[in-house]
Amino acid sequence: MSEPANLREQALGLLASGKATSRADLVETLQVAPSTVSSVVRRLLEEGTILEEGVGVSTGGRRPKILRLREAGGVFAVAELGARHARVGLCSPAGVLLAAEESPVDIGAGPKAIFDEVTAIFERLRSAQAPDQRLLAVGMALPGPVEFPHGRLIGPARMPGWSGYDAQTDLRDRFDATVVVDNDAKAAAIGEHVARREAGDMIYVKAGTGIGGCLVSGGQVYRGGRGLSGDVTHVRVADSGERECSCGSRGCLETAASGAALARELAGRGLPVTSTRDVIAATVNADPAVVTLVRHAGRLLGVALSGLVNFLNPDSVVIGGSLSSLDVYVAAVRGMLYERCLPPLTQTLSIEASLAGRDAALIGLGRLLRESADLRPA
Template identity: 70%
Template structure:
């Protein structure tokens, strides 16, 4: 029997996403005994996390009691950092994303300057969108390995000056509210899983942007590994890499040939003025044959790197998010490589597609982390 705590977390996630609204729907979605769902719901009601708000439509028997998250005043402030920008937003306690915007940063400037810029943007959004609303929690997604249990950054290849930084402690001291710190790909995977509602299968999520991050979601839970550092697919060594030196100091990593940074560099070497991933996307939209060929090759190499994972893990879906997911040729080439290299039994019912949560996936995921790990009951 699945532990009540696990069922409680899964039930809360489903209620937050709006995918279910009753005990019967939870039983159907989670495929556990009604008594297990009843115990989990009873605990959520006792904790004040959810409320019953009347009766739903009867399907022949007693009308079901409708379950909803308890809405309280206040907001969560959430941000996803990249090398040159931060996406910043505000979430309602129930999980809905109120607003999101971008602000320029330089992650190499170090945590103090970056968090100063993020804090200023939080303040601006709160004044514009939620004046007078208390800040209930802060969530930050970082483009590097994070020990989730401690909120500490561990050996990030693309974040000079951040290794060993206790980001959770710094943010808690600054904002004096509960804080969640996670890797950007894991936060985005949570957001993507929520956006898919009733799709409970195992999912390999890949965030393909400036770098490449990965995450396995199994049974509705993120697989974090022993220290919480799992999913660093960007430093998997691949053939046809040209043995280029990677940001990690190694050679031949996937990042050097299949990431947004790699594509920007490759186009620049061909004389293109490309300086960011959006420039690569613009070149592809304009039909630049060099850009189109490079994007397809990069997508194929991602598929090559993922093929052994698909054969080993047998997921229900491979979902590609991040800025490169908007390039059809990249996703199609990844799909083609997986169909070619994986066992037919592994791809027979495998879904391989771009994400549906869009650029706010990590913000949605952070809002969920804060919602499920902090006490936001009315005080």
């Protein structure tokens, strides 16, 4: 993202959160020249995105003019797809999640069938929660490699029938609105960074049925050349059992540390487990065999992340996704990072479960849409 767009988004975020209410606040927080802030504010005022409303208390000079975000009179529709679920919600232009619900889906049904289901949920939520609000934009997070910002799926190993699909165009045609399509882990990382506010450089891992990752540095997602960065799921790890992966290789992290891998292993041992949800329930019930296997999976994820921590020296490692609800899994990741990483890099390293939880991707999509949607009142 270019610097002006970055400053624009940062200014909007500060004004929306109440951390800044004037040009002087923006100068102090963003640490840029007053002339740069004046340029950004002037552009936002011309767009109608913000308003000047009254004056604040003087701190020695002229009383500052108060800035606030203009209500756009509409909502964002946001959705995150998983292998077996769709979490769908409505978000205000200021970034507040207004409503969310989860429904079972089968990602293998293909994009058109899945998008039909999600569209029906969107419409039901709007009718119930915001019947008089116009739809400003639509955001979708998908559990596969997304070529950003074009919104096209590139070789998703666990999504038969989706490879090469232009999800962004499909959704734009359905809703006649601005559309943003992103990878689920990247959208969740943005949401987590919003929730933590002062997160610094962060490695975010979404550990659920599959495993995805993302680096947030300087408040921005690192995307790589085609927007396909963060694929930790196909990193080869020792002690994985050399199982064949959906990508065609063997020994990938996905085959031993993901929810799907755990469910498959436990089912093979005769336990009544068919999904990641069943794995979580069995772990919470303290089944010794399940707890041992989940701990081993967390350690393998820690092995895969240790090289990244040594190389990138982040301020935090955050584990999101459904498996982050298991203390034993997160603790195993933490223990392996302390064991494998250089001591100076872990002395101040925060390693913990997600704060934003299951709504992280929806919050992240709301932030992305605020960057690209037309927020001027109709």
